[in-house]
Amino acid sequence: MNRTRVGIIGGGPGGLMTAHLLQKEKGVGFEATVFEAGPRLGGKVLTRQFATAPISYEAGAAELYDYSQLGPDPLRELIAELGLGTAPMWGEAVVLGERVIETYADIRRAFGNQALRELKRFDARAWNAISPAEYYESDWKQDNADVLSRTSFQALLDTIKDERAREYVRVCVHSDLATEPHRTSAMYGLQNYLMNEPEYMRLYTIEGGIERLVQELARRTTAEIKLGHTVTRVERLPAGYAVTTRHNGVVTRAEFDYVVAALPNNWLPAIDWGAPALSRAVLKHHKHYDHPAHYLRVSALFDAPFWRDRISGSYFMIDAFGGTCVYDESARTPAGAYGVLGWLLGGEPAATMSNLPDEQLVAAVLDTFPQCLGDARAHFLEGRVHRWVGAVNGLPGGFPMQPPEVRHRPEPVGHPGLFVVGDYLFDSTLNGVLDSAELVVDMISAQVRRAVVSS
Numbered sequence: 343m344n345r346t347r348v349g350i351i352g353g354g355p356g357g358l359m360t361a362h363l364l365q366k367e368k369g370v371g372f373e374a375t376v377f378e379a380g381p382r383l384g385g386k387v388l389t390r391q392f393a394t395a396p397i398s399y400e401a402g403a404a405e406l407y408d409y410s411q412l413g414p415d416p417l418r419e420l421i422a423e424l425g426l427g428t429a430p431m432w433g434e435a436v437v438l439g440e441r442v443i444e445t446y447a448d449i450r451r452a453f454g455n456q457a458l459r460e461l462k463r464f465d466a467r468a469w470n471a472i473s474p475a476e477y478y479e480s481d482w483k484q485d486n487a488d489v490l491s492r493t494s495f496q497a498l499l500d501t502i503k504d505e506r507a508r509e510y511v512r513v514c515v516h517s518d519l520a521t522e523p524h525r526t527s528a529m530y531g532l533q534n535y536l537m538n539e540p541e542y543m544r545l546y547t548i549e550g551g552i553e554r555l556v557q558e559l560a561r562r563t564t565a566e567i568k569l570g571h572t573v574t575r576v577e578r579l580p581a582g583y584a585v586t587t588r589h590n591g592v593v594t595r596a597e598f599d600y601v602v603a604a605l606p607n608n609w610l611p612a613i614d615w616g617a618p619a620l621s622r623a624v625l626k627h628h629k630h631y632d633h634p635a636h637y638l639r640v641s642a643l644f645d646a647p648f649w650r651d652r653i654s655g656s657y658f659m660i661d662a663f664g665g666t667c668v669y670d671e672s673a674r675t676p677a678g679a680y681g682v683l684g685w686l687l688g689g690e691p692a693a694t695m696s697n698l699p700d701e702q703l704v705a706a707v708l709d710t711f712p713q714c715l716g717d718a719r720a721h722f723l724e725g726r727v728h729r730w731v732g733a734v735n736g737l738p739g740g741f742p743m744q745p746p747e748v749r750h751r752p753e754p755v756g757h758p759g760l761f762v763v764g765d766y767l768f769d770s771t772l773n774g775v776l777d778s779a780e781l782v783v784d785m786i787s788a789q790v791r792r793a794v795v796s797s
């Protein structure tokens with residue numbers, strides 16, 4: 343049987359998921375090659391250890407989203423298929439102005455009745471605007487006419503009359519958005535706010551670290567993996583596509599029937615797309631999704647989990663750096679007597695501070711750690727920094743949102759065999775990149791079957 347050759351650009355989760363799904367496709371024989379520019383697979387899924395002690399922390403993606411109570415959940419199913427164990431994650435606390443807020447009663451005690459009224463009003467508006475079922479479907483449908491898609495999240499925040507209630511909501515979502523509220527839609531802001539409600543979704547992690555997901559995909563793949571191969575050019579041939587790569591200074595060209603670019607949007611323009619029509623189409627695609635958002639991770643090892651008797655959960659929010667999620671990494675992975683915290687700075691502070699040296703960044707998180715949770719400096723042993731500037735998307739799906747099939751083919755007329763896979767086409771998460779890979783594999787398989795029938 344003639345096998346269908348697929349060249350996959352990018353060995354992150356998107357590329358590996360695409361290869362995995364092609365391998366599982368029945369009735370069509372695919373032969374995939376994954377080109378990865380870096381020396382490792384996994385992209386922004388990165389589980390690391392400290393030097394002082396072999397204690398793990400997540401340096402990239404840190405939580406997974408469970409929608410299984412609302413319908414099929416492909417990521418949960420994939421993780422189960424790969425035989426990986428999972429553990430729930432939870433967090434309710436927000437530290438505002440040295441006060442730990444966990445309940446409505448805490449809001450009233452700390453900030454008064456007006457703040458509580460305004461927060462309850464906002465919560466009711468959020469629940470009314472997006473039901474759990476709508477939330478589950480939201481990445482697949484185009485809700486361009488909805489006023490929430492057309493206004494900024496900042497405009498929605500401005501409707502909260504009480505400053506402390508407004509600050510509470512902002513702090514809750516700032517890390518998840520990875521951008522500032524005026525740079526994203528009210529819809530995306532609300533979706534991220536509702537993530538904290540168990541009726542909408544639940545959070546979990548993979549035992550042994552989230553990188554086990556990509557390691558397990560890599561271990562099982564039959565695709566040819568080419569590490570250290572940067573794709574520099576893609577061009578159309580009379581039948582199929584040529585992919586040019588650079589590896590240790592050596593330039594090589596390989597031919598494929600289909601090409602899948604499994605890259606973050608900001609890396610697409612770095613490739614030479616050959617024909618003017620395709621170059622224009624890829625640049626147009628890039629512009630549509632060009633909402634770069636930023637992360638900066640600072641992880642710190644402590645001699646003890648000194649915060650545990652004052653705050654609980656797998657994570658909590660603090661008001662430093664415009665609102666930051668702090669993960670109790672030692673709650674997810676056993677750390678003996680040690681404690682590990684991971685700060686996920688997002689948005690503008692993440693972008694501007696990423697120019698600072700590691701020591702200054704570690705000092706900045708220790709110095710702004712809420713004193714009501716304990717003395718971080720007194721327990722500090724080692725700090726690690728990972729910079730992710732422009733690495734995520736602040737308005738996934740873009741605006742106006744296009745039908746899912748349209749999102750995945752920049753130039754369907756002249757280049758029907760060239761696809762993109764990315765979390766930026768859905769929701770900036772691993773769930774989204776898997777949805778994207780599934781759709782593209784379905785589209786390629788359908789094309790191959792149609793070609794077989796008509797030949």
Ligand SMILES: Cc1cc2nc3c(=O)[nH]c(=O)nc-3n(C[C@H](O)[C@H](O)[C@H](O)COP(=O)(O)OP(=O)(O)OC[C@H]3O[C@@H](n4cnc5c(N)ncnc54)[C@H](O)[C@@H]3O)c2cc1C
Pocket residue numbers: 351352353354355356357377378379380383384385386387401402403404405406407571572573574604605606609612613637638639730733734763764765770771772773775
């Ligand atoms: C700090 C941080 C926290 C996050 N937290 C979460 C979370 O909690 N939950 C969640 O679900 N998601 C989270 N995400 C998002 C998640 O990491 C992404 O959804 C996921 O990594 C997207 O996978 P990808 O394969 O599309 O891109 P990437 O992971 O970026 O992988 C792309 C790969 O392509 C390679 N590449 C680039 N250019 C070329 C080229 N020209 N040739 C060959 N290879 C190339 C890169 O080296 C990279 O390995 C987070 C991201 C960051 C940065």
